[in-house]
Amino acid sequence: MAGVSVPPAEVLLSKRVQQMVIAGDEPLGPYLCRNDHHDEESTATSPIPAVDIGCFATGNWSAEETEEELQKLKSSLSTWGCFQAMGHGIPTSLLYEVRQLGREFFEQPMEEKSKYAKTVNEFQGYGADPVPEEGQSLDWSDRFFLELVPEERRDYRLWPQQPTFFKKMLEEYTEQMKRVTEIVSKSMARSLGLDENCFLAQFGEGAQLAIRFNYYSPCTRPDLVLGLKPHADGSGYTIILQDEVGLQIRKDGKWHTAFKNPDALLVLMGDQMEIMSNGVFKSPVHRVVSDEKRDRISVAMFYTPEVGKEIGPEEGLISGEAPRIFKKVKDYADIHWGYYQKGMRALHAAQV
């Protein structure tokens, strides 16, 4: 577009996407990242498998039924790299309230949200990702990111005063997530025939939980932007709560839309679970598409090994037929971040 000057990413990122949409601004420059007309044809609609994790927690199920769910879990994680967790025991009302908490936060006036704003290079707080490397695209979304566990990593100055029940609700959800991560980590180990505590031991006593509320504004040109660019997570795994469709998972060369299921938690493997499972579980590439009319909230809980803790493939998964494919690594999330900012995956950095 001759004659149209595009501000640099730093300048664009000084404004929130939500503000731009309210002001009627069109996306421009690095926000324009889609040129994949052909990929519309390759969007598929097969549902992500659902696994009833209640059977791993209660002991009320028969051995056959439990084995069947374990097999489903293993098969979903080695093909899709994710599954919809049902039977998690979190009341539907709490899931609704957590999503609502996100909505209410973003619906506040800018002056209120700005009290929790992060600077460009920080992670915790309200804003967008730090400025990516030259030539990388920007996401058509706003975020609010908080570290939750271990508690000493919390920065309470960034915990909103409004809505007033924010702190209570977040603490309640954190407790539920600790419980769910324990069930999921143990079940994943059992599904691979390993000692049920092996992944928990790798995550360590100081395993981290961090939450990201993602707000995806509508966009007049959803064909040109993405709410979140294609990426794989650097976490151990991520537990996603969503209210509307928009998330897509890459599998077999196609984008698969994750249907909305307000009662389910979408459990998605990050690169570190791919490493610990020696490649048996896949860390899937995923993205979020924008909608012309509708906004969307998602709440992602990142579960990541303790800071400074070395992780690596479980020995029990390595054999003559299944040689080690990953090295031991530590603070992989930082390695991941370096590549993410270049628009690249990081997993190769952990390969032997």
Ligand SMILES: O=C(O)CCC(=O)C(=O)O
């Ligand atoms: O919004 C979503 O559903 C996915 C969010 C996500 O992939 C992330 O925060 O890493």
Ligand SMILES: [Fe+2]
């Ligand atoms: Fe993600």
